[in-house]
Structures are given as structure tokens and as C-alpha cells.
Amino acid sequence: MPAIAATLAWLAMLSLFAGATVTAEFPSIELETTSSDTLDGVLRAALNAPELDRAAEGGDAKGWQPFVEAERHRLEELIRGQGYLHARVEMPDAADDAGSSDKVTLKPVTGPIFRVGMVEVDGLQDVATDTVRDDVSRQMMEAVGKPARGDLLATLEDEVLWRLRTASYPFVRVTERELLPIPGRALATARIVVEPGASARFGAVAYSGLVGLRQDELGRLQPFKQGDPYNPDVLERFREALLGHPSVKAVRLRLPEAVDADGQLQLRAEIEEDQLRAEDVAGNYRTGLVAAVSAIAALAIRQVSVASLRPGRSRWPLWFEVVPVLLLAAAFYVIAQRMLLLAFPG
Incomplete structure (x- = not known):
């Protein structure tokens, strides 16, 4: 049967209790093929390294045997993990080699796949x-x-x-x-x-890390009520809802180690707020100011244009009356919001 030539890298470190260090010569490992190309590929990838470290001549050649035996057992477990539950890996008796072989052949015997x-x-x-x-x-x-x-x-x-x-x-x-x-x-x-452990229900949520946000504001984002059955999907929706808040940068939801006496989980939400930078606020303030000036100009133009109406007409179409008013209201709202953020950052 053809063989898969593969070598392992072993660290040749053997320390004697007496203090003397003896380095052993390790043989190369040769792995025979199986009837499955897929399994052969797994075994090739599982071998430890491409080359075998060789020790100085005259070392204790029997030092390699425990290492190869451990590798044999590891490969057996690997093959069984692929569904060959009765698999084994055979290896020549170490006594037959007398510690003088340059290579050791491992033969996988897979048996049926379960x-x-x-x-x-x-x-x-x-x-x-x-x-x-x-x-x-x-x-x-x-x-x-x-x-x-x-x-x-x-x-x-x-x-x-x-x-x-x-x-x-x-x-x-x-x-x-x-x-x-x-x-x-x-x-x-x-x-x-x-x-399974204890069955659990949602308890209260304690928030930490709040600076500018209010707990009742975040509480409205909860997709559950206290006493509802615990569900990780619902908890994940809660986390996503918190992250969707424009002032929230990061969220960590912590579960307690056990339910309380009422069978509830008292949750903890650690919030990191997204601090608004002064230059961002100033930029938005300028945008709102431009919008306000534009709205005032539109109103002025509208008033001046009344004089130019055709005879028999006393007002412009309704949309021209409403749009400047809405634009002006939105602009003043943006300005007021930005001024509050400047006064109370975070």
C-alpha cells in the first residue's frame, strides 16, 4: 500500500533528574493511506510539522517512543471523530526496531463508518x-x-x-x-x-454609565416587561434597540449568575454614550442658522410678493403659505436643540 510520507517536528528535550541532558534521535513518521481520500487529507493536515528534528549522534534512541505513542493515540481519536468509531492506528513493536530505525510507519485501520x-x-x-x-x-x-x-x-x-x-x-x-x-x-x-437549571423570567433592568440619557427614556426601548419569560432573542432585540439610540455608542447586557427568590433575572445594562463633539455641534448650529435665515427670507419674499398679486386675488396658493412656516419652525427647533447640547454636553 502506498504511504503518505509525512514527518513530525519533535522538540528533542529530555532532562535527567541527575541534571545531565541527553538528546535523542527521533525517527521520521510515515503514515499509510486509507480507503478515503478525505480522511487522508485530514490526517496529513493533523501531523505536527514538516520536518523531524534530529539529535546528535550517540543519543538515547529510545527517547522517541513515548512521543510517537502519544501521536498514535491522538490520530486514533481524530479518526474516530470522523465517524470511524472502531478505528485504531497500528505501530510496529518498538522492541522490533531496537531503537535503530530512521522511520516509523503508522497504519490506520478505520473499519466501517458509523x-x-x-x-x-x-x-x-x-x-x-x-x-x-x-x-x-x-x-x-x-x-x-x-x-x-x-x-x-x-x-x-x-x-x-x-x-x-x-x-x-x-x-x-x-x-x-x-x-x-x-x-x-x-x-x-x-x-x-x-x-437545565432554573427557569427564569425577566426582572428589572439597572442602567450604568448614563451621563446625559435618562433611565426612563431607555426603559421605553425594552421589548419585554418585568415578569415575562426569559428569551435570548428578546434580549438581543433589546440590545439592538439600545444601540439604535442616536446617543448610545456601545452596550453590554449582563446576566446575573442565578435567578432571585422570585425566579427573575435582574439585568444590568452598561451604556457608553456617544459624546457629541463641539465642532459637530457648531457645524449643525450653522446649518440650522442657514435654514432659519432661508425661511425668514422666504417669508419676506412672500410678504413683498403679495403686492404683485393679480387683480382679484388676495393670497398665494396654500402650499406657498405653509412651506415657509414649516421650514422656519424646523430651523428654530434645530437651533434650540443644538444650543441645549452646547450648554449641556453629553
Whole structure:
């Protein structure tokens, strides 16, 4: 069988308790191919380095064996994580080499690739509602028939955590996860054990970092009321609403470590306000002043133009009467706002 020539870089550092340092000569690693090109690519990428450090002649040649053995076990776990749950990596007996080989060949024996035959989620009994359990079960069943890979198990874990958090369990955690081969079949059971923790409801929100903003002003942005069931989606909408405020630069929402005696989460919103620079205020002030002068000029022109009306007509069209008034009101509003910001920055 052709072999994938790949070498590992080992740090040749062996320190003796007596204080003397002995450097060993490490052989190169040769990895045989498997029946899967994809798996071969994963294994090639997993090897530690392109070159093997060689020690000075006459070193203790047996020093490399524990390192190669550790690499063999690491590759075994890697292959099993790709769905080959019975995989092993064979290596010649070190005694046969007598420590004199320039290379060591590792032979992966993959066996069949396993697929998910069943998904078990333990820890939901007597805690989550039937609706939540049914929701989790439907999502887990989508994994049946897929290769029993480590990344699939991680995805299932994320799905369980997210669905329980949206069901008002913010402190849920996974305590165990594993892929268990089903005897006699190339199928596996994906098992996940969770601790849901306490169910929670939204409590009050305490704000910090406020300078010019008022707490009641930000409170109107809350998409929930005190006592509503906790939901991370709602909390994210709250964060986005705070960031959408023109005076808010940054927001950090902090959850407590546990619910209070009433089963509520007392949240903390840390606000960083966007301080308005004096040059920005001055620029907007000038803009408002120009708008005001323009509106006054429009009113003056309108009054002067009344004298030029055609006989039998005493006023201009309604739109010409209304537009200057609205423009003037908007201009004075902008000026007043900017003057307040100059007087009370932040």
C-alpha cells in the first residue's frame, strides 16, 4: 500500500533528574493511506510539522517512543471523530526496531463508518414542558442517518442548548456527550446529558454609565416587561434597540449568575454614550442658522410678493403659505436643540 510520507517536528528535550541532558534521535513518521481520500487529507493536515528534528549522534534512541505513542493515540481519536468509531492506528513493536530505525510507519485501520441511529437527550424529565421536549426531539431526529462525527455531536449540543435557553432556561449546560456504537450494527447512539437549571423570567433592568440619557427614556426601548419569560432573542432585540439610540455608542447586557427568590433575572445594562463633539455641534448650529435665515427670507419674499398679486386675488396658493412656516419652525427647533447640547454636553 502506498504511504503518505509525512514527518513530525519533535522538540528533542529530555532532562535527567541527575541534571545531565541527553538528546535523542527521533525517527521520521510515515503514515499509510486509507480507503478515503478525505480522511487522508485530514490526517496529513493533523501531523505536527514538516520536518523531524534530529539529535546528535550517540543519543538515547529510545527517547522517541513515548512521543510517537502519544501521536498514535491522538490520530486514533481524530479518526474516530470522523465517524470511524472502531478505528485504531497500528505501530510496529518498538522492541522490533531496537531503537535503530530512521522511520516509523503508522497504519490506520478505520473499519466501517458509523451513522447516527438514535439520539438521546437526558435531563429533561420533570423540568421542560412537553412542547419543549417535542421541539428538541424533532430537531434531534434530523441527525438520524448522518455520519456519527464529532462535529455533528457538537451541533446537536448547540441545538439543545439554544432551544432550552429560548424556553426560559438561561443557565442550561451540557454535562456529558458521547457517541455509543450499537452492537452488531454500524450505527451509533448520540447521547447528550443536560442540566437545565432554573427557569427564569425577566426582572428589572439597572442602567450604568448614563451621563446625559435618562433611565426612563431607555426603559421605553425594552421589548419585554418585568415578569415575562426569559428569551435570548428578546434580549438581543433589546440590545439592538439600545444601540439604535442616536446617543448610545456601545452596550453590554449582563446576566446575573442565578435567578432571585422570585425566579427573575435582574439585568444590568452598561451604556457608553456617544459624546457629541463641539465642532459637530457648531457645524449643525450653522446649518440650522442657514435654514432659519432661508425661511425668514422666504417669508419676506412672500410678504413683498403679495403686492404683485393679480387683480382679484388676495393670497398665494396654500402650499406657498405653509412651506415657509414649516421650514422656519424646523430651523428654530434645530437651533434650540443644538444650543441645549452646547450648554449641556453629553
